[in-house]
Structure formats: C-alpha cells, structure tokens
Amino acid sequence: MSPPALSFKAMGQVYQTSSGPLEALRAVSFDVSRHQFVAVLGPSGCGKSTLLRSIAGLLPPTSGSVDVFGHPVTEPRDDVGIVFQKPTLLPWASIEDNVVFPIRHKTGRVSAEDRVRARELLAKVGLAGFEKRLPSELSGGMQQRVGIARALHLNPDILLMDEPFSALDALTREEMGFELLRIWESQPKTVLFITHSISEAVLLADRVLVMSGRPGTVAEDLAIDIPRPRGVETTGSKAMQDYSGYLRNLLLKREA
Numbered sequence: 628m629s630p631p632a633l634s635f636k637a638m639g640q641v642y643q644t645s646s647g648p649l650e651a652l653r654a655v656s657f658d659v660s661r662h663q664f665v666a667v668l669g670p671s672g673c674g675k676s677t678l679l680r681s682i683a684g685l686l687p688p689t690s691g692s693v694d695v696f697g698h699p700v701t702e703p704r705d706d707v708g709i710v711f712q713k714p715t716l717l718p719w720a721s722i723e724d725n726v727v728f729p730i731r732h733k734t735g736r737v738s739a740e741d742r743v744r745a746r747e748l749l750a751k752v753g754l755a756g757f758e759k760r761l762p763s764e765l766s767g768g769m770q771q772r773v774g775i776a777r778a779l780h781l782n783p784d785i786l787l788m789d790e791p792f793s794a795l796d797a798l799t800r801e802e803m804g805f806e807l808l809r810i811w812e813s814q815p816k817t818v819l820f821i822t823h824s825i826s827e828a829v830l831l832a833d834r835v836l837v838m839s840g841r842p843g844t845v846a847e848d849l850a851i852d853i854p855r856p857r858g859v860e861t862t863g864s865k866a867m868q869d870y871s872g873y874l875r876n877l878l879l880k881r882e883a
C-alpha cells in the first residue's frame with residue numbers, strides 16, 4: 628500500500644524566543660491521503676502556518692515527525708508547492724517572469740511551453756493582459772493571485788496554501804475558490820488549505836481539521852460529505868449550512 632501524501636506523528640514545535648521557549652504545536656498527528664483536499668481552521672496564533680512551514684521543509688519539527696510520501700522532510704521539495712499569506716514576488720521581474728521563476732530556478736531554462744502555461748494560469752486567476760507588468764503595478768489581491776499561479780506552474784503533487792484568498796474581495800474570493808476546485812479536479816493534487824473562513828473550508832474541502840488554541844493540536848477532524856463537483860448551488864445547500872453551523876458552534880465553544 629502506498630504511504631499517505633502527508634503524515635504527522637506526535638509532531639511538536641517549540642520556538643526559542645527572546646522571552647524563552649514558546650510551544651507553538653503539541654502532539655499533532657494526522658495523515659492526508661493522496662489527492663485529498665484538507666482545510667485547516669483555528670484561532671489566530673494556533674500554529675497553522677508553522678504546520679505548513681514544517682511540510683515545506685522550512686522548519687524541522689522539534690519533536691515527532693513529518694513525512695511526505697513516506698519520507699521525513701529534511702529540505703524543500705520540488706513536488707511541494709506553497710502559496711504564502713504574502714506572495715513575496717521579485718519586484719524587478721515581470722508578472723510572467725515571476726510565474727516561471729521556480730522552473731528557471733529548478734532547470735536553469737524556461738521553454739516556450741513554460742511561458743504558454745504561465746499565461747494560461749495567469750488567465751485562470753483573472754490576470755490576462757498583466758503578464759508584462761511589474762508587481763508594484765498590481766494591487767495586493769492581484770499580487771496574491773500571481774503567487775497562486777506561480778505555485779501551480781510546477782504542477783506540484785502537494786499544494787500548501789496559507790490563507791491564499793485573504794487579500795481578495797468577497798466576489799473574487801468565491802470565484803478563485805471555484806477556479807481552484809476546477810484546477811484540482813482536472814490536475815488532482817493533495818491540498819492543505821489554511822483559512823479563517825468556515826464556509827470556504829466546507830465548500831472546498833474533503834475534510835476540515837479544527838485546531839485548538841496554542842499550543843495547537845488537532846481538536847476535530849471532520850469529513851465533509853458533500854458531492855462533487857461543487858458549485859454556486861452548493862453554497863446555498865442545506866448540507867453546507869449544517870456543516871458550517873456545526874463548525875461555527877465548535878469554534879465558538881472552544882474560544883469560550
């Protein structure tokens with residue numbers, strides 16, 4: 628049997644800070660199977676970004692383990708793409724050059740097909756016509772969408788997304804959610820998606836993990852049994868309302 632795409636085993640993370648050790652995560656254990664879409668909800672500061680950084684190979688866990696496809700993560704991997712909260716684009720490079728930057732970094736060259744694919748992805752995230760602009764000429768929400776196109780360009784097996792839609796207006800946010808689902812359905816990948824939006828988590832994910840306050844751990848692991856493909860009609864469905872209501876109560880109870 629093939630190993631899960633992601634596997635956390637009693638994983639913990641303690642940061643050394645100027646005022647002493649800070650325990651961000653404690654005994655985090657869960658698996659994500661290949662091509663599953665998992666959303667993570669939890670209060671601010673509970674360690675959600677820390678979780679992603681450990682999978683991305685940017686931060687070794689201080690206890691327990693994090694495995695990707697059955698191997699401990701020791702460094703950043705080409706098959707793991709990440710969309711950060713802030714996109715950190717190269718300020719001197721055009722939008723298109725920013726999107727092809729990871730392939731240039733990986734292979735040392737950019738083919739004509741790579742550029743065609745970059746333009747296709749930019750069109751999918753609503754940025755057709757902006758290919759030759761500089762990041763400073765785009766709004767924050769548009770820059771965030773460039774970050775999404777850049778992460779998708781290498782077509783990673785695992786896509787880590789840290790509040791990727793937080794800088795978008797409500798309508799664009801919903802459209803981007805549906806576009807992400809279309810991309811995920813046509814090019815299946817394992818997604819770990821951090822959000823503060825309960826309805827976004829329910830609409831997109833197969834499973835929602837709810838984290839406790841710091842030190843963060845997985846407090847609830849809820850399967851979202853809503854048929855796919857999901858679309859605008861899903862947002863008004865009873866199932867969607869029931870799951871969202873359940874999660875809202877759970878989060879409110881945990882905060883109290």
Ligand SMILES: Nc1ncnc2c1ncn2[C@@H]1O[C@H](COP(=O)(O)OP(=O)(O)OP(=O)(O)O)[C@@H](O)[C@H]1O
Nearest residue numbers: 642643644649651670671672673674675676677678
């Ligand atoms: N590099 C660091 N050094 C020290 N402490 C850190 C570092 N990064 C994060 N922390 C602390 O670890 C805890 C978890 O941070 P993290 O950013 O993972 O939380 P989060 O759940 O993603 O928060 P938010 O929802 O606000 O983005 C916080 O208390 C934060 O202050």
